Amino acid sequence: MAFSASAAMALIAIIYRITVNLPDMPFSSNLKNKTSTDFNDSAQQVVDAVNFLIKPIPGFHNVTVKEFRYQQVVGTMVIMDILSTNTHDIESFKKLFEDSIQEGHIGWSHINKIYPKFV
Numbered sequence: 001m002a003f004s005a006s007a008a009m010a011l012i013a014i015i016y017r018i019t020v021n022l023p024d025m026p027f028s029s030n031l032k033n034k035t036s037t038d039f040n041d042s043a044q045q046v047v048d049a050v051n052f053l054i055k056p057i058p059g060f061h062n063v064t065v066k067e068f069r070y071q072q073v074v075g076t077m078v079i080m081d082i083l084s085t086n087t088h089d090i091e092s093f094k095k096l097f098e099d100s101i102q103e104g105h106i107g108w109s110h111i112n113k114i115y116p117k118f119v
Helices: 005-011 037-054 090-103
Strands: 012-020 061-070 074-086 112-118
Touching: 012 090, 037 061, 037 074, 037 090
Parallel strands: none
Antiparallel strands: 012 074, 012 112, 061 074
8 A cells, every 4th residue: 555745744744724913914915816926925924933933843844824814803814834743742832832922923923912823
């Protein structure tokens, strides 16, 4: 029985879906277009900030911004997936994000503490 590379990866990795509000990031309709410069530049800022945050956690990590949304009350919201091969430190990973959210920033990006979601 053979497994595809993606199936093998699924057996040894975990994906975290995280939603946070970025009140300092202005929203534009270009953020809905994944091929736009605005989307790619903003996504790279988020990826860099999250990579900085998770650098101390051992293992391979891949941060992917899935989408930006505009919320009337909270402003620009980002939904991201983080794939991690570190399946042993799930609670440490979650605590790192929860602590960062309580401090009001991820890496150097200011976030709104009212609307974080960690799945």
